[in-house]
Amino acid sequence: MRHLLSTADLSRDAAITMLDLAEDMADVATREVKKLPTLRGRTVVNLFFEDSTRTRVSFELAAKRLSADVINFSAKGSSVSKGESLKDTAQTLAAMGADGVVIRHSASGAPRVLAESGWIDAGVVNAGDGTHEHPTQALLDAFTMRRRLHGNASRGKGLDGVRVVIVGDILHSRVARSNVWLLATLGAEVSLVAPATLLPVSTSEWPVTVGYDLDAAIADAPDVVMMLRIQAERMNAAFFPSAREYSREWGLDDERVARLPADTMVMHPGPMNRGLEISAGAADSPRSTVLEQVANGVSIRMAVLYHLLSGSDS
């Protein structure tokens, strides 16, 4: 694997290998010396055309734990914000000898354009592109589910038969897309719940069931409820009448949480709008995996960087 652009590109075996690798990486975090010399002398560039401190810090820590040199190249205050093109930036990074580029971009497909352009000969990791995909988020979500379900016996396992409900702004969510492909590949049964305005058109070919009713989904006692963030700008664009109505119909409040089985996981990719799509009680309950997701993010990103940057191209 040269690049990680989409979870749709991952076979079941490749996905499980990656999750298993992340188990090894997670072990490192429990040691006194939380660092491996594996990527010594390699340079990883975090190329962030869009702000995301959480994702950037997670990738940065992952790269540093593997002893890679890390350069953070953010849009703000750099030549990127002065209108420099993706091409010029890529060629600049190539000239600096970057071995891996972790790219976050507001335009869907920008990581693929970078990977296939020939402007730079580096492994490309998609750290979130527009409303397309966020593959490492989906991998860490799957990893989190697997650990909750199987603990130390997770290695080698998929997510067969695990019932996952993804709730919220599916239309604009790169997290949802990456999760749909990956979870299906791993054998999970995925359903999407949202107002019709926030569902993509023509999803009949997607490996999911689609519904509008969160209460019905909760009544089915799912194994996982994944809440998506509602972006502030959606509220002004008439996708739904008001935050209050959204919260009432599609928010995971304390009362809905109480109706879930005790072992149902409540997931959220963060950052959360407490009180809108998720109540404080839901976010802080023992069902919540929010902090595990953050910790697991580092392990997954170590696994991805190791996979892409160790080894020759052949």
Add this chain to the structure above:
Amino acid sequence: MSLLVRGATLPDGSRRDLSIADGRFVESSDASATVIDADGLLALPGLVDLHTHLREPGFEQSETVLTGSRAAAAGGYTAVFAMANTSPVQDTAGVVEQVQSLGERHGYVTVRPIGAVTVGLAGERLAEIGAMAQSRARVRVFSDDGHCVHDPLLMRRALEYVTTFGGVVAQHAQEPRLTIGAQLNEGALSSELGLAGWPAVAEESIIARDVLLAQHVGARLHVCHVSTAGSVEVIRWAKARGIRVTAEVTPHHLLLTEELARGYDSRFKVNPPLRRDEDVVALREALADGTIDIVATDHAPHPVEAKECAWDEAANGMVGLESALSVVQAAVVDTGLLEWSDVARVMSSTPAAIGLLAGYDSPFSVGSPAHVTLVDPTAHRSFSTADLHGKSVNSPYLGRDLPGRVIATVHEGRPTVLDGVLLAPEQVGADRV
């Protein structure tokens, strides 16, 4: 200057010599005539493009009247209609006259400027349509192409007002509110790729409104670049009701589908977007049955930097003049839907008629202006940048095998392409004003 085109096969299948002198077809040639051997070649009337972006004035880094004319001649065209979205916009007599005279000076093709419908293409108030119509450029086609005249009252007024001068409004049918930030045909693929959808209904609803407006005010309407099966249905319905509507389809909408966008290669980003297979099929059938009247290129040159970027950030548009005839051959001739005589109609006589361009109504007949395109339909080529003669290389066909090749183009009795080679500006424009 006199020419003798020897042994050409005409669109109706007949074979004959074409004698040309002083810019017109004549009975016979004298011994001084330059002979063009057309044995085995197909003679089409000079092609007419009702929808070209020449980019001058204002965007000379993309194209100029000269380079766009050269691209047109290389593609077998002898006349192009230059869209109004220049800078300054072609919304005054001065600008359209400038474009007209640049075309005349270079001589590769007849350049007919299109006037803007609204001032600055802003969609707020009518441009000086009368002044443009009565200027030396004698503008007859008006369009805000790139923008839709979406205000229904303004569109009604435009249809009515243009009628006063015998012109036609060419509408870029795109409901703007339904296409905010639109990137790709709305459907399963746009959902998967996470690109904002450009729904077919945004085109179809405007066409439906416009044909009803045209009927109501008794005006003529031309619909630019029809791209969906639903639009075809609406136009078919309108024509059946006797509404005076004409429609064009681009070569790329006859051949290419949205699937090409899967790799986010912005060469395939165009407005309206590439659609589904079933749309392509419907468009081909509509061209064959006359629902769609003509093929127009929507030749839209862009500099490399406008395309070497993420899909969302890339410019819409493709160059198309040099490839149009080959693409039409691949899409509808080689598939048995159209005869070459139909191609002559949809790429020459009808676009000229819609644009009120004289000299294309009785091709090859003695006394008519001599516009001829000689084609070798048996040729095949891997389309490359060497086939492009404009300033820009944003062709979706690079690397694709295309049938047919233009061997010679004759504009007003003078060759612009000979033996498959585009002639130099000094050979073409030598003794012109």
Add this chain to the structure above:
Amino acid sequence: MTARAVLQQADIARALTRISHEILESNRGSSDLVILGVPTRGVLLAERIGRILDDIEPGAGTVGSLDVTMYRDDLARNPTRAPAPTEIPAGGIDGKTVVLVDDVLYSGRTIRAALDALSDLGRPRAVRLAVLVDRGHRELPIRADFVGKNLPTSADERINVRLVELDGSEEVTIQ
């Protein structure tokens, strides 16, 4: 090229028994002894040594595994390797005598990686090395403390260790 057997099943068993006794002897007993196999076949050999040690002195065979993939110096030159788990016995390695076990000692680079990996896990009192076969051609100043068989080879020969748990048969061949 034909393969020639240099150790049979019985030879391997004898070698491991001898190595086990030598480990106990050099350690002056079984106290604070941790046997760590280097994946893949080193782990199997370590487990066998652990069982033999247990037979001699019950409780002596504290066994684990030490993966060195992430510490290799040839990662960039080869296709990506999937690491194997590292399992350190509950007592850790601080202050212990660690015996690394591998099947074949060749360039010494794997053992160099193992020493680096060990130092990230703790501070053993001493580190020893046990191998089934030492085939020479060292590229680093590394030497085995316990050797099943010294096998002079040329660089273009291959040593294949087959163990019944993994390979279905038990022998060491040279080809």
